Amino acid sequence: MSKTVITSLGNELTSQFDKRFGRAEWFCVFDSETKGSSFIKNDFADSNQGAGTKAAELMVELKADKIISGDFGPKAKELLEKLNIQMVVIQDSTSIQNIVERISI
Amino acid sequence: MPRRTRLRKVVAPPEFKGYKPYGTYKNSKEYVELLYEEYEAIKLSDYDLMNHKEASELMGISRPTFARIYESARRKIAKAFVETKEIRTVFGNTQMxxxxxxxxxxxxxxxxxxxxxxxxxxxxxxxxxxxxxxxx
Structure with missing residues (x-):
């Protein structure tokens, strides 16, 4: 029973993985229990400052345990560490579907 | 006796060992050593768009020290570009x-x-x- 957030460029499972965290276009929330996924738009993607912090706060609201992204900003990292949310950094250019399959094995 | 160098905090090490120029006739083995803290300084100010004060606090050093590291990083990269040298990343005075x-x-x-x-x-x-x- 854990929720994983994957940063995504679009709102479908076929969308590409987004390598940014605070400025990711969408967040894919994957529930390992129900195997269901939902997409949430990142409203802070275009803000000038504090996108990482706001995105990290959003993660708490979503009750995420694990976040998969390409890079975490220093502020987001500090916050997520305090909140005991696991951060995973991968550099693969792949689709959300592919990542979901990898973690749900 | 000068003061000891404080260790600079680096959030995450660079994901490459270095950069090589291509399309050049020069085939020299010369290289520029970019320290991890210099990579971090460039990343914090030019990629994460933080100001020097925020960035220096994050790295656990004073603002003038941050400015010096940042300047040294820029000069090394410029030197590598102009003199077509390799860039290699080395550990430096870093605390990971x-x-x-x-x-x-x-x-x-x-x-x-x-x-x-x-x-x-x-x-x-x-x-x-x-x-x-x-x-x-």
Whole structure:
């Protein structure tokens, strides 16, 4: 029973993985229990400052345990560490579907 | 006796060993050594768009020191560009964030929060993980 957030460029499972965290276009929330996924738009993607912090706060609201992204900003990292949310950094250019399959094995 | 050099905090090490110029006739083995803290300074100010004050606090150094590291980083990169030299990253006076781990099976990098009991890779469930702390 854990929720994983994957940063995504679009709102479908076929969308590409987004390598940014605070400025990711969408967040894919994957529930390992129900195997269901939902997409949430990142409203802070275009803000000038504090996108990482706001995105990290959003993660708490979503009750995420694990976040998969390409890079975490220093502020987001500090916050997520305090909140005991696991951060995973991968550099693969792949689709959300592919990542979901990898973690749900 | 000068003061000792304070260790600079680096959030995550660069993901490359270096950069090589291509399309040049020069085939010299000369290179410029870019320190991890210089890479971090460039990343914080030009990629994460932080100001020098925020960035220096994050790295645990004073603002003037940050400015010096940043300037030295820019000059090294400029030198490498103009003189078509390789850039290599070296450890430098760095203190790594000890919380990062790397999975040797799938190359994913991740943190392990205190609340998590098992020490396995979150991507491929492999147990071949290694701490990135103080890696030289």
């Amino acid at each position: 964030d000890d919380s990062w781990f790397i999975c040797n099976a799938c190359q994913a990098r991740f943190t392990i929060p205190k609340t998590l009991k098992q020490n396995i890779c979150p991507m491929c469930s492999s147990d071949q993980i290694e701490s990135l702390n103080n890696q030289k």
